[in-house]
Amino acid sequence: MYKDELSIFIPNSFLSESKDLKIRTYKVGIIGRALAIFKADNVVIYNDDHEKNEDGNEDGAFIAEVLNYMNTPQYLRKQAIPIKAELKHVGILPPLRTPHHPVNSQPDVGDYRQGFTVKRNKKGTFVDIGMDKLAFCKEQLTVKKIFDFKITKIAKKEVIVTPDKPDDVYWGYNVISSNKSLKNSLKLIKPDLVVETTRYGDYIDSIFDELKHKVDERKSIAILFGGPYSSISEDVSNPNWDLYKVNTLPGQGTETVRTEEAVVATLSLFNFMRF
Incomplete structure (x- = not known):
């Protein structure tokens, strides 16, 4: 496991140029797979507030819904995620x-x-963990929520679980839909190293060793991505974190690089630094 916490920041303008629901779903799916492959801990959807981003709040909510759907175990989706027209194409994910x-x-x-809390009584909470019968947790938990559990007993009449999660394997990502500016969204994570991806930054090969040293030292890393209209324009400098502006795709062969493409390319490079 990596020793740091990795947070990825995606603008709510990410989908603003794509109107077809199936394509929008597919593009978010690329992000979700990249988060899992490179073991990101958090994905934060911030408010891009670009003048062309008319449906930013709705798009941000959609991005969060699809990412949450992907991160939810298949055996819990029917119970935990209500049927919505916006999710009609999740079968392609x-x-x-x-x-x-x-x-x-x-x-x-x-x-x-992971289990979905179904109901509770005075003794505890009944939990769906994907078995042919409900498990039981001897704690009062909020119902209709997903929690992490460890199975402590399996018998013919009962399955007992306790709230717990493993610390030695990757256990998915958290989705944070902040609706705040990028700088204010960063404060939700409180990173000590911030990497802003931009074609106007230092080429990754020119600062690779220096940046790797910083990554080795830091405990919380945030990587920022812009939207389809421009690079990040907001000044996110802060005395509480080191800020690097980096071009992770020097010499790109296309005029523009899509956000989902930048995420995959950038996280693959940082995987070398973190592993």
Whole structure:
């Protein structure tokens, strides 16, 4: 596992040039897969506030919904995610195949599972963990929510779980829809290293060693991406974090690089620094 926390910042203008619902769903799917492949801890959707970004709030909510859908284990989706017209094309999304999306429907004692709290009584909470019967947690938990659990007992009459999550495997990402400016969204994470991706920044090969040293030292890293209309225009400098402006695609062969393409390319480079 990586020793740092990695947060990715995506603008709510990310989809503003794509109007077809199927294409919009597919583009978010590329982001979700990249987050899982490179083990991002958080994805923050910030308010781009560009004059051409007329539907920013709605688009931001859609991005969050699709990313949450992808991150939810298949066995919980029907219960945890209401049917919506906006999600009609989620069938084209690639599965994450992360450790919290188990293929085995019959877990063993000691396994970890995400579970959806169905109901509770005076003794505790009944939880759906994808088995043929509900598990029971001896704690009062909020119902209709997803929590992490460890299976402590499997018997004919009952399955017992306790709230817990593994610390040695990747357990998915958190989706934060802030609706705030980029700088104010950064304050939600409180990073100590911020990397702003821009074609006007230092070429990645010219500062690779210096940046890798910073990555080795820091505990919370934020990587920022702009939208389809321009690079990041907001000044995000702050004394609480080191700021680097980096071109992770020097010598690009196309006039523009789409946000989802920049995310995949950038995270693959940072994987070398973090691993």
